Amino acid sequence: MSEKKKKSFEQDITGDGINSIKKVVETHNAASDGAIKYVLIGVCVVFLFVMLVLPLAVVAVNALKEGWAAYREAVSDEYTIKAFKLTLIAMVTATVVNTIFGIFASYLLSKFYFRGRELLASLIDIPLSISPVIAGLVFILTFGNIGWMGDFLKSHDIKIVFAVPGVILATIFVTFPFVFREIFPVMNAQGKEEEEAASLMGAGGFTIFLRITFPHMKWALLYGVILCAARAMGEFGAVSVISGHLRGKTNTLPLHVEILYNEFNTTAAFAVSSILVLLALLILAARNIVEWKAETKQKQT
Amino acid sequence: MGQQIVKVKNKKGIRVIPGFGLSMGVTLSMLSILVLIPLVSIFISAGKLDFQEFAEAVTSKQVVSGYIVSISCAFFAAFVNAVFGVILAWVLVRYDFPGRRLMDGLIELPFALPTAVAGISLTYLYSDEGWIGALFAKAGIKIAYTRTGITIAMIFVGIPFVVRAVQPVLKRLDRQYEEAAQMLGAGRIYTFFRVTLPELFPALFGGFGLAFARGIGEYGSVVFIAGNIPNETQIAPLLIMTKLEQYKYSDATAIALVLLLLSFLLMLVINSVQIYMQRFSKE
Numbered sequence: 001m002s003e004k005k006k007k008s009f010e011q012d013i014t015g016d017g018i019n020s021i022k023k024v025v026e027t028h029n030a031a032s033d034g035a036i037k038y039v040l041i042g043v044c045v046v047f048l049f050v051m052l053v054l055p056l057a058v059v060a061v062n063a064l065k066e067g068w069a070a071y072r073e074a075v076s077d078e079y080t081i082k083a084f085k086l087t088l089i090a091m092v093t094a095t096v097v098n099t100i101f102g103i104f105a106s107y108l109l110s111k112f113y114f115r116g117r118e119l120l121a122s123l124i125d126i127p128l129s130i131s132p133v134i135a136g137l138v139f140i141l142t143f144g145n146i147g148w149m150g151d152f153l154k155s156h157d158i159k160i161v162f163a164v165p166g167v168i169l170a171t172i173f174v175t176f177p178f179v180f181r182e183i184f185p186v187m188n189a190q191g192k193e194e195e196e197a198a199s200l201m202g203a204g205g206f207t208i209f210l211r212i213t214f215p216h217m218k219w220a221l222l223y224g225v226i227l228c229a230a231r232a233m234g235e236f237g238a239v240s241v242i243s244g245h246l247r248g249k250t251n252t253l254p255l256h257v258e259i260l261y262n263e264f265n266t267t268a269a270f271a272v273s274s275i276l277v278l279l280a281l282l283i284l285a286a287r288n289i290v291e292w293k294a295e296t297k298q299k300q301t
Numbered sequence: 302m303g304q305q306i307v308k309v310k311n312k313k314g315i316r317v318i319p320g321f322g323l324s325m326g327v328t329l330s331m332l333s334i335l336v337l338i339p340l341v342s343i344f345i346s347a348g349k350l351d352f353q354e355f356a357e358a359v360t361s362k363q364v365v366s367g368y369i370v371s372i373s374c375a376f377f378a379a380f381v382n383a384v385f386g387v388i389l390a391w392v393l394v395r396y397d398f399p400g401r402r403l404m405d406g407l408i409e410l411p412f413a414l415p416t417a418v419a420g421i422s423l424t425y426l427y428s429d430e431g432w433i434g435a436l437f438a439k440a441g442i443k444i445a446y447t448r449t450g451i452t453i454a455m456i457f458v459g460i461p462f463v464v465r466a467v468q469p470v471l472k473r474l475d476r477q478y479e480e481a482a483q484m485l486g487a488g489r490i491y492t493f494f495r496v497t498l499p500e501l502f503p504a505l506f507g508g509f510g511l512a513f514a515r516g517i518g519e520y521g522s523v524v525f526i527a528g529n530i531p532n533e534t535q536i537a538p539l540l541i542m543t544k545l546e547q548y549k550y551s552d553a554t555a556i557a558l559v560l561l562l563l564s565f566l567l568m569l570v571i572n573s574v575q576i577y578m579q580r581f582s583k584e
Contacts, residue, residue, distance in 0.1 A: 234415025
């Protein structure tokens with residue numbers, strides 16, 4: 001071992017070590033870090049700009065291409081308003097149903113151990129991996145004229161396929177696991193000791209949920225609800241199959257956009273799209289606020 | 302310890318926390334009514350087809366080409382997303398710069414934006430008169446109404462999957478291994494590929510798989526830009542749609558069944574690879 005090396009080795013041992021390690025790391029990082037950093041950020045900015053921002057700009061520009069009057073006319077059109085209402089109904093129903101399901105299912109799967117737990121969890125995830133078109137198809141095959149429940153529904157004069165209930169059912173199906181997927185990991189990580197303690201001390205089921213489980217997962221729940229609402233609002237494939245495209249009856253906003261676009265009424269199509277874009281941006285903003293709030297709350301505790 | 306106690310209790314059949322019956326009942330009945338029973342219908346309907354009918358529907362030239370277009374475009378899109386997803390996750394986790402929060406928030410846009418809206422605006426953007434399409438049209442390259450266009454739409458819908466899968470893992474990753482590697486003389490690129498990337502791989506693979514599956518099934522954002530040229534740019538979900546419009550329910554069911562089994566298979570492969578990799582990395 002040469003004198004120099006020996007000296008630095010001794011230094012490492014005797015406490016100057018931290019400094020010399022720092023020096024090595026810092027020089028190593030400083031040399032190329034700046035350049036790489038800005039190149040990578042640049043790549044991301046360009047990618048996101050082309051893939052995400054430009055499509056939004058296209059919607060805005062085309063919606064206003066023929067001026068405000070044309071925009072207002074397209075947006076306040078009778079069919080647009082009807083489609084908007086149906087979208088809202090489907091969105092709210094799907095979100096409420098899936099929230100109820102998500103809470104019960106994640107309570108079940110995170111607080112109790114039973115046989116088939118994993119199987120149940122993967123069954124819940126099924127709608128995620130299915131094409132939306134197939135999601136619509138399964139309801140036609142169930143409730144439609146050729147479906148095995150078709151005759152029964154016909155004799156009782158209940159319409160599901162090509163009617164509002166079908167649209168709602170398809171929306172629920174497609175967004176089924178969203179709330180569950182957000183709150184389950186949080187509830188699972190929290191464990192169940194607190195609930196067990198509360199139960200042994202005599203708290204009832206509802207009190208336990210409200211006072212212990214709920215406070216732990218409320219941010220995740222809100223996040224899941226927002227995500228679910230967003231997807232429910234924009235669902236196209238499944239609803240498109242089952243709605244039958246009846247104008248003013250079973251048309252949701254995304255379907256209305258498609259009809260206008262296929263009629264070469266581009267300005268109106270983009271005008272109606274702009275409502276959906278605004279809603280999507282609002283939802284994104286809400287999502288980020290929720291996340292930010294949850295983070296600051298976490299830091300406080 | 303807690304887990305052991307639980308197991309003993311379970312053997313005796315005593316559950317401390319109330320609400321098992323209620324939550325089990327609600328979960329199972331909602332799951333069955335809303336998802337499982339409708340889903341079973343597709344197998345019931347498929348069971349009614351005789352085998353020859355089924356085989357004919359699934360192996361016709363148009364249908365096979367539909368599967369190939371969907372799978373190949375989705376695979377390529379998922380691959381592009383895997384590359385950019387890692388870069389995006391890296392930039393968002395490791396660097397601090399003005400606009401980082403905004404960038405982070407934008408990632409989920411494809412999730413929140415209705416697919417039909419994405420579809421028509423991408424189509425406009427990449428058509429020969431569109432902002433980007435016009436640039437390529439000058440060079441004689443068509444993007445909209447070709448497989449390139451389909452791939453771009455699939456990239457759009459798949460962006461959040463890889464980023465959101467890799468990001469938390471990267472955040473939790475202990476940087477001491479990278480520092481150790483660098484102090485031992487490894488270059489930055491070598492460190493990334495040999496130290497960081499292997500740690501991210503299970504998550505990356507999961508995100509890739511989800512983006513791939515989503516791409517295969519995607520309808521709304523792809524259908525407009527695809528242009529539906531038979532045997533050329535027809536995607537599999539669109540074929541189901543066309544058959545339905547022609548009231549050929551049995552054909553639609555057959556195509557859907559194959560697509561359904563394909564996505565189950567894909568999920569199975571992803572899950573098993575992930576489980577295998579996690580075990581492997583623990584050892």
